[in-house]
Amino acid sequence: MEILRYVFLVFHLFGFAALMGGVFYQLRGKDPVTGGYMVSSAVVQLVTGAGLIWTRISQDLPVDDTKMQVKLALDVLVAVTALVGMRNRRPWAFYAVGTFTAAAAVVAVAWK
Template identity: 85%
Template sequence: MEILRYVFLVFHLFGFAALLGGLFFQLRGKDPVTGSYMLSSAVVQLVTGAGLIWTRISLDLPVVHAKMGVKLALDVLVAVTALVGMRNKQPWAFYAVGAFTAAAAIVAVAWN
């Protein structure tokens, strides 16, 4: 079960890296758009984040439920905003995905 927790953690970080890397790459262009990579990365983050919570509970490791709830809510916001931006080609959605991703990273690092 410990190995599964690390697998979830690594893929969770891969999802974050894909989101943030894609955001910075899109910022180089004149008109940044929300792409399908954002939606797939957000779904990876959502699924692996839920898997991380499950494995921590299964291993009787300490879990701050408020923090995990906020992180999951931010991951859902990222996924929904990416979907809306992809479907409607709204420019605000691109920046909202970036803001929600940054907020999720801040919560993950700063909240003890």
């Protein structure tokens, strides 16, 4: 189970890297848009985040419920906003995905 937890953690970090890397790459252009890679990365973030919670609970490791609820809510916001942005090609959705992703990283690191 410990190996599975680390697999979820690595893929969770891969999803974050793909989202933020895509945001920074798109900022170089004139018209940043939300692409399918953002939706895929957001779904990876959401699924692996839930998997991390599940593995910690099954191993009887401490879980801060409030922190995990906030993190999951931000991951859901990222996924929904990325999907809306991909379908409607709205620039606000692109910036919202970047903001929500950065906020999720801040919650994960700074909330003790």
